Structures are given as structure tokens and as C-alpha cells.
Amino acid sequence: xxxxxxxxxxxxxTVTILVGTVITMVxxxxxxxxxxxxxxxxxxxxxxxxxxxxxxxxEGCNNCHSQTVRPLVTEVLRYGDYSKSGEFAYDQPHLWGxxxxxxxxxxxxxxxxxxxxxxxxxxxxxMVPKTNMPxxxxxxxxxxxxxxxxxxxxxxGFPYTEADIKALQGKTEMDAMVAYLQKLGTGIDWRKQxxxxxxxxxxxxxxxxxxxxxxxxxxYRKHCASCHGQEREGDIxxxxxxxxxxxxxxxFEILYNGLPDGGMPAFSNxxxxxxxxxxxxxxxxx
Amino acid sequence: xxxPAYDYRIVRGFVVWSIIWGLVAVLVGVLISFQLCDxxxxxxxxxxxxxxRPLHTNAGIFGWGIGSFFALFFxxxxxxxxxSLWSPGLARFQxxxxxxxxxxxxxxxxxxxxxxxxxxxxEWPVDIMVVILWVIFAINIIMxxxxxxxxxxxxxxxxxxxxxxxxxVLYLVNAAEIPVSLFKSYSAxxxxxxxxxxxxxxxxxxxxxxxxPPLAVFYYFLPKxxxxxxxxxxxxxxxxxxxxxxxxxxxxxxxxxxxVPDWVQTLAMAFSVMxxxxxxGSVFNGYLSMQGEWQQMKxxxxxxxxxxxxxxxxxxxxxxxxxxxxxxxxxxxxxxxVPGHVHMGTMGWVSLVLFAAIYYLAPYLFGRKVYSIxxxxxHFWLVLIGQIIYSISMWIAGVQQAGMWHATNSxxxxxxxxxxxLVEMYPYYWVRAFSGIIYLAGVVVFLYNLYMTAKxxxxxxxxxxQAN
Ligand code: HEM
Ligand code: HEM
Numbered sequence: 001x002x003x004x005x006x007x008x009x010x011x012x013x014t015v016t017i018l019v020g021t022v023i024t025m026v027x028x029x030x031x032x033x034x035x036x037x038x039x040x041x042x043x044x045x046x047x048x049x050x051x052x053x054x055x056x057x058x059e060g061c062n063n064c065h066s067q068t069v070r071p072l073v074t075e076v077l078r079y080g081d082y083s084k085s086g087e088f089a090y091d092q093p094h095l096w097g098x099x100x101x102x103x104x105x106x107x108x109x110x111x112x113x114x115x116x117x118x119x120x121x122x123x124x125x126x127m128v129p130k131t132n133m134p135x136x137x138x139x140x141x142x143x144x145x146x147x148x149x150x151x152x153x154x155x156x157g158f159p160y161t162e163a164d165i166k167a168l169q170g171k172t173e174m175d176a177m178v179a180y181l182q183k184l185g186t187g188i189d190w191r192k193q194x195x196x197x198x199x200x201x202x203x204x205x206x207x208x209x210x211x212x213x214x215x216x217x218x219x220y221r222k223h224c225a226s227c228h229g230q231e232r233e234g235d236i237x238x239x240x241x242x243x244x245x246x247x248x249x250x251x252f253e254i255l256y257n258g259l260p261d262g263g264m265p266a267f268s269n270x271x272x273x274x275x276x277x278x279x280x281x282x283x284x285x286x
Numbered sequence: 287x288x289x290p291a292y293d294y295r296i297v298r299g300f301v302v303w304s305i306i307w308g309l310v311a312v313l314v315g316v317l318i319s320f321q322l323c324d325x326x327x328x329x330x331x332x333x334x335x336x337x338x339r340p341l342h343t344n345a346g347i348f349g350w351g352i353g354s355f356f357a358l359f360f361x362x363x364x365x366x367x368x369x370s371l372w373s374p375g376l377a378r379f380q381x382x383x384x385x386x387x388x389x390x391x392x393x394x395x396x397x398x399x400x401x402x403x404x405x406x407x408x409e410w411p412v413d414i415m416v417v418i419l420w421v422i423f424a425i426n427i428i429m430x431x432x433x434x435x436x437x438x439x440x441x442x443x444x445x446x447x448x449x450x451x452x453x454x455v456l457y458l459v460n461a462a463e464i465p466v467s468l469f470k471s472y473s474a475x476x477x478x479x480x481x482x483x484x485x486x487x488x489x490x491x492x493x494x495x496x497x498x499p500p501l502a503v504f505y506y507f508l509p510k511x512x513x514x515x516x517x518x519x520x521x522x523x524x525x526x527x528x529x530x531x532x533x534x535x536x537x538x539x540x541x542x543x544x545x546v547p548d549w550v551q552t553l554a555m556a557f558s559v560m561x562x563x564x565x566x567g568s569v570f571n572g573y574l575s576m577q578g579e580w581q582q583m584k585x586x587x588x589x590x591x592x593x594x595x596x597x598x599x600x601x602x603x604x605x606x607x608x609x610x611x612x613x614x615x616x617x618x619x620x621x622x623x624v625p626g627h628v629h630m631g632t633m634g635w636v637s638l639v640l641f642a643a644i645y646y647l648a649p650y651l652f653g654r655k656v657y658s659i660x661x662x663x664x665h666f667w668l669v670l671i672g673q674i675i676y677s678i679s680m681w682i683a684g685v686q687q688a689g690m691w692h693a694t695n696s697x698x699x700x701x702x703x704x705x706x707x708l709v710e711m712y713p714y715y716w717v718r719a720f721s722g723i724i725y726l727a728g729v730v731v732f733l734y735n736l737y738m739t740a741k742x743x744x745x746x747x748x749x750x751x752q753a754n
Contacts, residue, residue: 003438003439004438004439006428006431006432006439006443006447007432009439009447010447010450010451013447013451013530014451016531017451017452017490017530017531018455018534019531020531020532020533020534020535020536021455021534023535023553024482024486024534024537024538024550024553024554025459025482025534028547029479032482032546032547033476033477037545054470057400057401057402058398058400059336059337059398060335060336060337060340060398060402061336062336062402063336063339064336066620068544068545070616071543072692073694074691074693074694074700075691077694077698077699077700078700078704085477085478085545085546088476088478088481088545089476090476090477091476091480092464092473092474092475092476092480093401093472093475093484094473094476094477094484095402098404098620099620099625100621101322102704103704124325125325130705130708130709132321132323132324132708133325134321134325134330134334134336135328148467151467152470155466155472156472222703269699269700270700270703271697271699272697272699273695
């Protein structure tokens with residue numbers, strides 16, 4: 001019957017597609033971004049962060065980077081606490097992405113010191129030689145427009161002060177980008193809670209073992225040299241010489257849990273063995 | 287019986303332009319594949335991977351895909367309704383406006399004006415152009431169907447009508463945004479809601495753009511090419527209604543394990559698996575129509591394109607449901623496995639069916655027979671090999687990468703850093719980039735063959751006059 005009636009077919013087709021639409025797309029609005037998933041500590045973006053977010057969108061970083069950590073063991077180990085709905089309440093649009101050409105960035109905030117990001121964005125290869133991330137040095141030449149940013153804050157209804165807008169004067173898109181990256185995932189205080197309690201006594205299993213120190217040296221080149229320099233001479237992080245007098249266990253804990261406030265990342269995801277190898281390398285006099 | 291004055295000129299216009307945009311899509315595809323092997327090929331600010339990838343997907347889906355569907359819908363609707371177009375003038379305006387829209391899209395994407403939403407990157411002024419384009423297209427097709435001189439509407443017309451309403455609903459809902467300036471807007475939805483709306487749109491763009499229209503084309507051109515009717519009318523009715531019913535429940539299979547409510551994910555998973563039935567309804571209908579005609583796979587190059595196309599559709603609709611299962615998604619989501627899936631659909635299913643339809647149309651458009659069947663066969667093998675190498679290399683890459691991401695040592699720590707996994711991907715990226723060159727070579731052969739058809743093909747006067 002409908003096979004002879006195009007208008008009827010159109011109506012029936014519309015009704016047919018609306019059933020699933022209403023149930024799986026409209027209904028969730030009753031759950032999401034309501035009291036059920038609100039997180040008090042999550043705050044809107046400030047003007048500089050918002051400007052950075054818009055650069056992120058403009059450059060299509062989301063084509064290579066996702067922004068949701070799934071509740072899977074290895075994923076939480078690699079990136080940090082899994083993402084919660086309430087953390088995204090101010091994201092218009094969301095930037096979850098669908099590909100991980102590069103690492104997830106949902107919890108990048110606080111992982112590195114600002115200086116690391118400036119160098120990495122300027123020329124990613126200088127920090128990670130084999131990366132395929134493009135260089136974004138040109139962001140250093142573009143200035144953030146304070147008036148436009150104010151307008152954007154108004155449209156989104158985010159709170160700001162005149163001082164915030166004044167402070168944008170002279171800021172580059174690179175400054176904005178770094179500010180945005182440092183904000184990501186910090187709405188909940190997961191870093192402190194994630195500190196892995198080191199179980200048992202801290203006994204260096206490799207004390208005086210040369211091969212362990214050599215293994216530690218190659219680990220150092222891979223994971224540490226970009227911040228502490230090829231010869232431990234210091235760069236973004238402090239010089240790492242003259243540590244021989246340090247307690248093995250203290251050093252281990254610094255590596256294992258990092259010094260989040262100072263910008264030293266945690267390396268617990270490398271596992272205890274590799275961290276001990278690193279400790280033995282650092283303890284070596286050179 | 288008198289033959290209506292079919293308008294083939296407009297069909298030719300859309301075919302020519304869609305092929306041009308298709309070539310752009312493939313060229314940019316090859317460029318971004320090489321950028322992933324060597325980041326020095328990025329030329330900031332305009333030609334970086336982050337800006338070029340949306341250009342690639344938009345040129346592929348909107349320029350090549352939808353551009354060809356415009357052409358083929360205009361052809362099929364006239365023939366199936368035994369009547370000329372409702373408004374040839376509107377169609378001519380649409381061609382002009384289509385090109386204006388694609389050019390505006392390409393320029394704005396390179397300038398970095400984008401909404402960030404996959405397959406809906408275009409900012410609001412270009413969005414409005416797309417909506418105008420769709421409305422005038424829909425009106426022209428629907429009015430032509432209404433004034434048809436053929437009582438029954440053939441299967442292809444159902445899929446076309448579903449595509450017209452489906453795309454309209456999806457696009458408008460997902461486009462809700464608050465403009466802040468001429469080329470910047472913010473989504474009207476926030477966070478988890480925005481993600482759920484986006485993938486309700488995203489997956490059904492696959493349904494309404496990369497499934498329904500190529501099925502309309504397949505159902506029309508397979509019988510035309512083989513001379514044998516479609517096996518079962520009843521099967522196509524059931525497949526049609528269940529397909530358009532089920533697809534809309536499945537968007538959240540792109541969001542498994544994310545903060546989207548669990549029950550939405552579970553429904554998406556269940557409906558994705560059920561989708562196998564209507565999808566394979568069409569696959570079987572295609573295969574069974576070939577009963578007793580399989581020798582045509584050798585003798586008729588059009589059949590080769592079409593049957594391989596529907597076969598890839600069949601594989602695609604088995605692989606897709608597999609990817610929708612939580613445990614499997616935990617593994618392959620975010621990896622290179624997914625581009626393998628995508629390109630079996632786009633380079634395989636959609637493009638193969640379009641190539642066949644365009645070869646079939648050539649005599650109507652140029653009044654000449656296809657210049658060289660040999661070249662058409664060469665084209666077939668090049669694109670087939672290119673696509674298969676692309677997909678297989680990405681599936682292997684994806685499984686290996688997933689395995690490395692999830693590997694742990696006995697003390698519970700991660701075995702590989704992120705970079706250690708990426709380094710292992712580079713050989714596959716090189717293979718993929720070269721498979722792209724093979725595919726590109728196939729497309730160049732196709733272009734040459736069409737060009738020579740227009741210039742030097744044997745005249746085929748009577749064909750163009752032939753009635754339905
Ligand atoms: C029953 C049919 C299908 C199902 C259930 C299905 C399922 C899926 C799933 C679960 C994903 C997400 C993979 C991930 O990121 O983990 C996906 C991605 C995709 N599929 Fe399919 N698929 C189907 C058919 C098709 C067809 C016929 C095409 C045609 C070209 C297609 C094109 C795509 C595209 C373009 C994406 C990538 C989306 C993105 O992340 O940007 N799919 N599909
Ligand atoms: C020579 C042919 C082609 C090459 C070399 C190529 C290359 C690429 C590359 C490198 C990506 C990015 C993959 C990633 O995220 O890791 C991509 C994505 C994509 N391409 Fe192509 N492509 C080709 C043809 C096509 C065609 C003809 C179409 C459409 C009709 C198409 C549609 C897409 C889509 C929809 C995506 C997004 C996939 C996703 O989100 O997972 N491609 N392509």
C-alpha cells in the first residue's frame with residue numbers, strides 16, 4: 001500500500017527513525033548533566049584556557065588525541081583515573097575523539113611542567129624523537145584577542161573578572177594552549193589519590209649490580225633525558241648528579257610517585273623493577 | 287510508448303564534479319597517510335594533519351559520495367518514475383550551489399574553521415549552505431516521485447526517500463549551535479550529551495549516506511547490468527524497514543566504556559548485533575539474484591564491481607557488529623583497526639558500487655560506449671588491491687597496537703610506553719600509504735577511461751533514447 005504512496009512512505013519512515021532516536025538520544029538528557037552526575041570541584045574554563053581550547057579545536061588536535069579514559073585496568077595505569085560524566089559538563093563541544101594516534105589527553109593537566117609543553121609544542125621531535133606529531137611553533141606568533149575571548153565567555157555564560165581579560169593582553173596562542181592542557185582532567189583531585197602506596201619495605205634488589213645500572217641508563221635515555229638532559233646536566237628538571245648519598249628508598253619513591261607539585265611525573269607504570277634499575281643508575285657516580 | 291524527455295545533462299554535471307572531488311579526497315588521503323609516516327610533511331599552519339584529515343573525510347563523503355548520489359538519484363528517479371525531473375532549473379542551480387558549498391567547505395576547513403564534530407565539521411554558515419542544498423534536492427526528488435507515471439515505487443526509491451528524511455533529521459539536530467562570530471560557534475549540547483548526540487548523528491550518517499543510497503544504487507544497477515530481476519521483493523521490504531528502524535539505536539557503540547549511561551551503550555550493542563539481519567538481507571538478495579548468472583562475474587565487468595561491492599558491505603556489516611561488543615571494543619577502539627573498517631566501507635563498498643554505476647551511465651552521458659573494457663578491468667584490480675592492502679595492514683596494525691597497549695608485566699605494570707607502541711606502527715603506515723598510491727593509480731585509470739570515452743568512444747546513439 002505504502003509502495004504506491006510516497007508521502008505515506010516518508011511519514012512512516014520518519015516515525016520509524018524517531019523511535020530509536022527518542023529512546024537512545026533524547027532520553028539520556030534526563031540523566032546527564034543533572035544532579036545525578038554533577039561534580040562540585042569541576043569548574044568552567046577561565047578566559048585563557050577557553051582561548052586555548054578553541055585553538056585545540058581549530059588545529060584539529062582531536063583527530064589524533066582522545067579525551068576520555070575508559071575504566072580499563074591498563075588504561076587507568078597509563079593515563080590516570082577513568083573519566084566521569086560530570087567532568088565534561090562545561091565542554092561545548094565535547095572533545096572525546098575517536099582515534100589515538102597520540103596518547104589520551106583527558107588527564108594531561110599537571111603531568112608535565114609548563115616548560116615541557118612549550119618545548120614539545122614548538123618541536124615535538126625535540127622531546128620525543130620518533131613522534132609523528134606536527135610542530136606548532138607558529139602558535140607563538142599569534143596573539144589571543146581579549147575582546148573576542150570576552151565575547152565567547154559571555155556566550156557560554158562562564159564567570160570571569162576584568163582582571164582575567166586584562167591579563168590576556170600580550171598572551172600568545174601558545175600560552176593559551178598550555179594553560180588549557182594544564183587544566184585538563186584536574187577537576188577532580190585524582191593525582192594525589194592515585195599515589196600508589198609502595199607495598200612492603202623498600203629494599204633495593206640490585207644494590208651494586210652493574211647490569212641493572214646499565215639497564216637503568218637506557219631507561220633514563222628513553223624516559224628522563226628530555227627533561228633532565230642527556231648527561232643528567234639538567235634542563236626542565238634539575239641536574240641529577242651527586243645523588244650517590246641519597247637513600248635508595250627515597251629515590252625510588254620520587255621516581256615511583258613523582259613530585260606532582262614540582263612537575264616531576266610519576267613512573268609507577270614502569271613497574272618496580274625498572275624503577276629500581278633507574279635508581280641504581282642514578283646512584284652511580286659518573 | 288512515448289519516451290519522456292529525460293534530463294541527462296544534469297546527471298553528467300554531477301558525475302563530472304563528484305569525480306573531481308573524489309580525486310581530491312584520494313589525493314589528500316595519500317598525503318595524510320604519508321604525514322603519519324613522516325611529520326615533516328606537515329606544512330603549518332594550513333596543511334597540517336589536524337586540518338587535512340577533516341578535508342579528506344568531507345571531500346570523500348560529501349564531494350565524492352553525496353555528489354555521485356545526486357547524479358544517480360537524478361538518473362534513477364527519472365527512469366523509475368518514467369518522467370522528467372520536476373524542475374531541471376532547480377537541479378542546475380543545485381549543481382552550481384553544490385560546488386560552491388564544497389569549495390567553501392575546503393577553504394574554511396584549511397583555515398581551521400571547524401566545529402570539531404566528526405563528519406559535521408563545517409561551521410554554521412557552511413552548514414546553512416548544506417541545508418539549503420539538501421532541501422532543494424529533496425523537493426526535486428519528492429516532487430518528481432509524486433508526479434511519476436509508474437504506479438509502483440521500486441525498492442531504490444524507498445531507500446532514496448529514507449535517505450532524504452534521515453539526513454535532514456540527523457543534520458539539523460546535530461547542527462544545533464550558538465554562533466559567536468562569522469566562523470565560530472559552540473555546540474548547544476555539553477559534554478556527555480554532546481557526545482551522545484554526535485554519535486547518534488555519526489553512526490546514522492553511515493546509515494543514511496554510506497548505506498541507504500549505495501543500496502538504492504545497487505538495487506537499481508545490479509538488475510540493469512545483469513538483465514535479471516532482484517531475487518525477492520518481500521525480502522527487500524523486510525530488510526528495508528528493519529534496517530531503518532534498528533540503525534537509530536546504535537550510535538553509542540562509538541562510545542562504549544565512556545561516561546555515556548550504561549543502558550544506552552547496552553542497547554546500542556544489542557541493536558548493532560541485530561543489524562546483521564537486515565544488512566545481510568540485502569547481501570543475500572544480491573547474491574541470490576545472481577543464481578544461474580555467476581558466469582557474468584567473468585564476462586561482465588559491471589557485475590564484478592557490484593558483487594565485490596556488496597561483498598564488502600556484507601563483511602562490513604559483520605565486522606561492525608563485532609566492534610560493537612563491549613569486550614571487543616575495549617580492545618580495538620581508538621586503534622588503527624577502525625580506519626581498516628572505515629576504508630573497506632568507503633573505498634570498497636561505496637566506491638565500487640559508484641564506479642559500476644558511472645560506467646553504466648557513460649553511454650547515456652556521453653552518447654558513447656565505454657572506451658576500454660580492458661582499462662575498466664585494470665581499474666577494478668588496482669582499486670581492489672589497493673583497498674585490500676589498506677584494510678588488512680590496518681587490521682593487523684590495530685590488533686598489534688591493542689595488544690601492546692593492554693600488555694602488563696607480572697608485577698602489574700605496563701609493558702610498553704605509548705611511544706614504544708607507535709614505533710611499531712610505522713611499517714604499517716608505510717604499507718598503507720603505498721596501498722593508497724595503488725588505489726590512486728586505479729582512480730587515474732578510471733578518469734582516463736572516462737575521458738577517452740567522452741572523446742573517442744564508439745557512438746551509442748540508440749542507448750540514450752532507449753526507454754526504461
Ligand atoms: C551493521 C553495520 C555496521 C555496524 C554495526 C558498524 C559498527 C561500527 C562501530 C562499532 C564503529 C566504531 C569503531 C570504534 O571506533 O571503536 C564503526 C566505525 C565506523 N564505521 Fe561502521 N559499522 C557498520 C557498517 C558500516 C558501513 C556499511 C560503513 C560504510 C562505509 C561504515 C563506516 C564506518 C565509519 C566511517 C566509521 C568511523 C567512525 C569514526 O570513528 O569516525 N560502517 N562502525
Ligand atoms: C587512496 C585512498 C585513501 C587513502 C590513502 C586514505 C587515507 C586515510 C587516512 C590516513 C585516514 C586517517 C586514519 C587515521 O585516523 O588514522 C583516513 C580517514 C578517513 N577516510 Fe580515507 N583514505 C582514502 C580514501 C578514502 C575515501 C575514498 C573515503 C570516502 C569516500 C575515505 C573516507 C575516510 C573517512 C570517513 C575517514 C575517517 C576514519 C575514522 O574516523 O576512523 N577515505 N583516510
